[in-house]
Amino acid sequence: MAKAVLITGGNRGDVRALLRRAAGLIGERIGRIVRSSACYESAPWGFRAEQSFWNQVLEVETPLHPEELLEAVLSVEAELGRDRVQEGLEKASTGERYASRTLDVDILFYDDEVICTPRLEIPHPRLGGREFVLRPLCELMPERRHPVTGERMRDVLKALEENERRD
Template structure:
């Protein structure tokens, strides 16, 4: 069995219920959910939205290869009301399921990039990821999740940014 790390999230509809439904569907259709982070509430990333997002990281033992896992996640999104439309990349949604890691594999195809290319830019990903896999080493960046989060938080609030001397 391979280990896949997924993040589920959304900001439309019954978001907490959708997160639970996604977790249950992943358990039925993808594999054994071995670990779950707590649910994190966050602002939208990459666009403006009135509704805040809820996100949760899941560590899943799966027999599905990465491409099939992606397709199954897209099916679950659709089952939970996700409609993908042409236009802006980022927007409000009932459910989004991203594949963050798959074992220590690096995949770069037209359809799939693993590890997810924007992990290190997003605290709404790193915070719950740090909760469940703090010492996991990113296979491309060669840093632990804890290190990546610390660097992101330091970049967002550099020493002296508050006007105080260090």
């Protein structure tokens, strides 16, 4: 069994209920949820939106290989209302790189593997620059080391916070 670390989030609809439903589907389809963080509210990152985001980190024991995990994650997103076509239209109309969504599930870590394929990059390439990821991640595993940089997650969060204070 591998240990995958996922982050769920969204800002459309009853997001907290969607996060609970996502956790249920993840438990059914992906594997046993070992630990879960609290739900954290944050401002949209990388674009403007009226609604705040809610995010939660889940640590999951899974028999799925990384590509199978990706397919399962995409299936959960779609079942809970994520419409990537609509998001694409919204991004095209606003010129933004990101858009509001009902649910997003990202794979942050898969054991300590480093994976870089056209469809999948693990560890998640932007986790170190996103407080909305690091805060719930550090609730669960502040001492977890990034498999590429060797940095502890609590140190990555601290550096990000210090950098934001300087800006």
